[in-house]
Amino acid sequence: MNLRASFLLPSRAWTAVFLAAPLCIVAAYSFLTRGDYGGVDHPWTLESYRRLFDPVYLAILWRSVWIASLATVLCAILGFPLALFIARAGRTKNLYLQLVLLPFWTSFLVRTYAWLFILRDTGLINTILLRLHIVNTPLPLLYNDAAVLVGLVYNFLPFFVLPLYATLERLDPALLEAAADLGAKPFSTLWRVIIPISAPGIAAGSVLVFVPCLGAYLTPDLLGGGKTVMLGNLIQNQFTSARDWPFGAAASIALMAISALLLAGIMRSRAARELM
Numbered sequence: 001m002n003l004r005a006s007f008l009l010p011s012r013a014w015t016a017v018f019l020a021a022p023l024c025i026v027a028a029y030s031f032l033t034r035g036d037y038g039g040v041d042h043p044w045t046l047e048s049y050r051r052l053f054d055p056v057y058l059a060i061l062w063r064s065v066w067i068a069s070l071a072t073v074l075c076a077i078l079g080f081p082l083a084l085f086i087a088r089a090g091r092t093k094n095l096y097l098q099l100v101l102l103p104f105w106t107s108f109l110v111r112t113y114a115w116l117f118i119l120r121d122t123g124l125i126n127t128i129l130l131r132l133h134i135v136n137t138p139l140p141l142l143y144n145d146a147a148v149l150v151g152l153v154y155n156f157l158p159f160f161v162l163p164l165y166a167t168l169e170r171l172d173p174a175l176l177e178a179a180a181d182l183g184a185k186p187f188s189t190l191w192r193v194i195i196p197i198s199a200p201g202i203a204a205g206s207v208l209v210f211v212p213c214l215g216a217y218l219t220p221d222l223l224g225g226g227k228t229v230m231l232g233n234l235i236q237n238q239f240t241s242a243r244d245w246p247f248g249a250a251a252s253i254a255l256m257a258i259s260a261l262l263l264a265g266i267m268r269s270r271a272a273r274e275l276m
Helices: 003-029 047-051 055-087 090-105 108-119 124-131 145-168 173-181 186-197 199-214 218-223 231-239 245-275
Strands: none
Touching: 003 245, 047 245, 055 090, 055 145, 055 199, 055 231, 055 245, 090 145, 108 124, 108 145, 108 218, 145 186, 145 199, 145 218, 173 186, 186 199, 199 245, 218 231, 231 245
16 A cells, blocks of 8 residues: 555545445435335335426425525625625735625524524514505515525525635736736626636536535525425425435435536536636
């Protein structure tokens, strides 16, 4: 065994015990049958995977992909100008980075509960609107898809900003000056210079936002009020109240497969771009 393999041995052992082994257990459970009192039992079957194609579960999958995609797009729209501003902020960039990281100083659960107090009928937004006589009755801001989307964007926006900032921070100002000297307008410079150069950061941020949004269950559960059921909620429900471990395992494998396909597509497109 060479020196490199010796140094990698602890990490490989950790990965095998705490990642590969649990994944194999979940994969095996997905092919078993639900026991009479929960758990798993024989025979081996594909029934759990066939149930995933039921229209009810396909609708949940589509809702999860749609909300996760929309949250990723909103994070890109909000995060790109913020990351560009921080990258060009000079001496104060460290302060702005700390402000971006500030939400991580509190619990994810606490931050989600904060939105409950902001969006509910007696919350901050409705109280202000009612006192200003803009509305006569409280707006239904909570327990819907929009509330879930707000919570996801708020919680995962830093995951988009940070890798994008790391890319934009290395942007050579001489390229912008050259574009201006050649007569490029600010929008043309943004579209034809800055965005193509920041493509790796955009791709990394999109993955870091889309994948956890796709499997989110706490935010839809709290802000959706049980009305917005996503794939993460379905999996959590199957392993707890429904006690249908095989179907929950099959849904988990489907979630991981979607994430793996996304990562493979991004890596392939990046490799093709580097060969051009």
